[in-house]
Structures are given as C-alpha cells and as structure tokens.
Amino acid sequence: xxxxxxxxxxxxxxxxxxxxxxxxxxxxxxxxxxxxxxxxxxxxxxxxxxxxxxxxxxxxxxxxxxxxxxxxxxxxxxxxxxxxxxxxxxxxxxxxxxxxxxxxxxxxxxxxxxxxxxxxxxxxxxxxxxxxxxxxxxxxxxxxxxxxxxxxxxxxxxxxxxxx
Amino acid sequence: xxxxxxxxxxxxxxxxxxxxxxxxxxxxxxxxxxxxxxxxxxxxxxxxxxxxxxxxxxxxxxxxxxxxxxxxxxxxxxxxxxxxxxxxxxxxxxxxxxxxxxxxxxxxxxxxxxxxxxxxxxxxxxxxxxxxxxxxxxxxxxxxxxxxxxxxxxxxxxxxxxxx
DNA sequence: GTCCAATACTTTGACATCCTACTAAATTCG
DNA sequence: CGAATTTAGTAGGATGTCAAAGTATTGGAC
Numbered sequence: 001x002x003x004x005x006x007x008x009x010x011x012x013x014x015x016x017x018x019x020x021x022x023x024x025x026x027x028x029x030x031x032x033x034x035x036x037x038x039x040x041x042x043x044x045x046x047x048x049x050x051x052x053x054x055x056x057x058x059x060x061x062x063x064x065x066x067x068x069x070x071x072x073x074x075x076x077x078x079x080x081x082x083x084x085x086x087x088x089x090x091x092x093x094x095x096x097x098x099x100x101x102x103x104x105x106x107x108x109x110x111x112x113x114x115x116x117x118x119x120x121x122x123x124x125x126x127x128x129x130x131x132x133x134x135x136x137x138x139x140x141x142x143x144x145x146x147x148x149x150x151x152x153x154x155x156x157x158x159x160x161x162x163x164x
Numbered sequence: 165x166x167x168x169x170x171x172x173x174x175x176x177x178x179x180x181x182x183x184x185x186x187x188x189x190x191x192x193x194x195x196x197x198x199x200x201x202x203x204x205x206x207x208x209x210x211x212x213x214x215x216x217x218x219x220x221x222x223x224x225x226x227x228x229x230x231x232x233x234x235x236x237x238x239x240x241x242x243x244x245x246x247x248x249x250x251x252x253x254x255x256x257x258x259x260x261x262x263x264x265x266x267x268x269x270x271x272x273x274x275x276x277x278x279x280x281x282x283x284x285x286x287x288x289x290x291x292x293x294x295x296x297x298x299x300x301x302x303x304x305x306x307x308x309x310x311x312x313x314x315x316x317x318x319x320x321x322x323x324x325x326x327x328x
Numbered sequence: 329g330t331c332c333a334a335t336a337c338t339t340t341g342a343c344a345t346c347c348t349a350c351t352a353a354a355t356t357c358g
Numbered sequence: 359c360g361a362a363t364t365t366a367g368t369a370g371g372a373t374g375t376c377a378a379a380g381t382a383t384t385g386g387a388c
Binding site: 024025026027028029030031032033034035036037038039040043058081082131132136137138139140141143145146147148149150152153154155156157 | 188189190191192193194195196197198199200201202203204207222245246295296300301302303304305307309310311312313314316317318319320321
Binding site: 201204205208236237238248249251252272274275276 | 365366367368369375376
C-alpha cells in the first residue's frame with residue numbers, strides 16, 4: 001500500500017478548515033474563498049461557449065441594465081467592485097470582440113463611455129439563458145437559505161440594511 | 165453640474181445586485197464573489213509586510229498543520245481546492261523565498277514533498293499574528309452569524325453535514 | 329486668466345488561477 | 359514480465375486582479 005494517508009482528516013463530512021480552531025472569522029474567510037472559486041468556475045464554464053468569461057458577462061449585463069445604454073468605466077468599476085485596471089482590461093477585450101463600443105464622453109472628455117453593440121446584446125441574451133439553465137452549486141441551498149446567505153453577505157459588504 | 169448621475173440606484177442600503185430580480189441563486193453568486201474579493205484584499209494586505217500573499221500564507225499554514233511536517237503537492241492542492249499548477253507556482257515562489265523546502269518523496273518518486281524551513285515557520289508565526297490582529301470585514305457579523313454563514317457555505321461545497 | 333489639485337483612464341509589472349499538453353513514475357492487467 | 363493505464367508534477371498560454379506610476383482633462387483657488 002504505497003499511498004499512505006497524509007493526516008487522515010478527510011473523514012465523512014469533514015473539511016480541513018474545521019480544524020483551524022476557534023477563530024471563526026478566519027474559518028469563514030477561507031471558506032468564502034473556496035466557495036467563490038467553485039461558483040466562479042461554474043459560471044465561467046457556462047458562458048465559455050459564447051467566447052466570454054463571467055467577468056465580461058457581468059460588464060455586458062451591467063450595461064444592459066443602464067438606462068441610457070452606456071456607462072463610464074469608472075461607474076462600471078464601482079458597481080462591480082473591481083479595480084479600474086480590470087475594467088479597462090475587460091472593455092479592451094469586449095471591444096476587440098465587437099460586443100461593446102467605446103466612446104469618449106463629450107461632456108467630460110476624461111470619461112470613456114462603454115455601450116453594448118447589437119452583437120453584444122445578442123451574446124448577453126444567449127449567455128443569460130445558458131447561465132440560468134445551469135444548476136449552480138448555489139442550488140444546494142434551499143431558496144430560503146439562499147436568501148439568508150445573501151442577507152448575511154450583504155452585511156459583510158458594509159451595506160447597512162435598513163432595519164425594517 | 166457636470167457629474168450627472170448614472171442610474172441613481174445607489175440609495176442608502178441598496179446594492180446593484182438587488183436589481184437583478186427574482187433569480188436568487190444568481191444574486192447570491194455575484195454577492196459571494198464581491199465579498200470574497202473584499203476579504204481577499206484585506207488578507208493580502210495583512211500578510212504583504214512579510215513578503216507573501218494570502219495564497220502562499222495558506223500553504224505555509226497547511227504545512228504547519230501537517231503531522232509529519234511535509235505534504236505532497238497533490239494533497240496541498242486538494243485541501244486548498246486549487247489546480248495542481250497553482251500549487252507548483254506557489255511552491256516555486258516559496259522555495260525561492262527560502263520559506264519552504266522541496267524534496268522528492270523516496271517512497272514514491274513521482275511525488276514532491278514540501279516542508280517548512282525554520283524561516284518559513286517564523287514568517288508563518290508573525291503573519292498569523294498580523295492576520296488575527298486585523299479586523300476582518302467578516303467582523304461585521306456577530307459570532308453567531310459567522311457560524312451560521314460558515315455552515316451555509318459548507319453546504320455549498322457539497323459537504324454533507326452529518327445531521328446531528 | 330493661470331496654476332494646482334482632483335478625477336478618469338491607461339500603462340506597466342507582479343500574482344494567482346485555470347486549461348491543455350507533456351514527462352516521469354508507479355500500478356494494473358493480460 | 360511487459361504494455362497500457364493511471365497518477366504526480368511541470369511547462370506554456372490566457373485571464374483577471376491589484377498596485378504604482380503616468381497622461382489628459384476638469385474645476386477651483388487666487
């Protein structure tokens with residue numbers, strides 16, 4: 001038996017993090033990252049057939065939600081909570097794929113406005129269908145638990161939930 | 165007024181995701197990613213003074229938890245839930261920093277064992293102090309909510325919680 | 329009106345992560 | 359026993375992310 005066990009902590013229903021100890025915050029933090037990685041993989045796989053990643057899908061979706069059909073990159077970064085560099089990167093690729101148009105804001109020439117192309121709108125639609133069709137890892141939770149988790153995570157984002 | 169509002173949805177206590185609609189799974193998924201990003205930044209910042217990232221910190225910590233003081237890369241990847249290439253990458257850097265030793269397993273020459281150097285152990289200790297000292301975003305939740313969230317996330321990872 | 333600080337974006341560089349493909353070693357099986 | 363399969367790691371390429379530094383534009387101070 002060549003395959004000796006290295007620390008047999010993988011008993012049924014156990015996770016390595018359970019061993020971290022009483023530091024609940026730390027356990028939660030690492031668990032958060034594992035789950036994110038899991039979900040992220042699933043979502044990336046779902047939109048890959050359309051030649052995009054989930055990061056870029058989010059940009060397309062955000063643009064489609066916009067009233068005037070275009071948004072400055074700074075706002076995109078703010079909403080998606082990513083670094084300005086990441087937005088530039090994503091828009092660069094989307095423009096190269098002809099899914100997004102990039103124009104300078106005439107009212108403030110520092111700003112760059114991004115807007116969906118017709119093709120971008122089409123891809124967004126089909127990608128959205130694909131994404132809603134897959135069965136998230138998130139589906140392992142009951143709808144009530146999903147809502148509960150969402151609310152808990154909201155608090156983590158520093159959003160003051162207006163006490164009802 | 166040059167700074168026109170772009171879709172004034174940022175009212176107090178509102179998040180863009182709240183608009184996504186009834187697709188709770190999707191909302192939860194994106195929120196998960198935002199929170200992960202937030203926490204990840206905090207943790208990276210906490211260990212940066214020691215010349216490492218949180219990903220590498222996790223490797224050090226995992227090695228310190230090991231009984232025999234060394235682990236094959238495959239096990240590291242399994243525990244941390246990352247791709248084998250990510251482990252190789254992390255170990256490469258840790259070895260270059262002289263925080264980890266890399267040896268071939270004499271029992272199975274396919275395997276590469278990683279173990280902490282004395283310096284690696286020192287860095288781990290100090291980084292751990294720094295990390296436990298900071299106030300996570302996670303701290304926004306009460307200990308009970310932290311535990312609750314952890315359990316909910318556990319379910320998402322496909323770990324069957326043995327019903328007590 | 330001019331100078332300076334703030335704002336918006338880009339550029340460059342460092343990481344971490346994944347995927348596909350490849351090499352080496354061990355295990356299985358005919 | 360030897361070939362095919364499986365397992366462990368590594369190499370190369372693409373993405374996404376952040377940080378620091380740089381450029382351009384705007385708006386306010388004087």
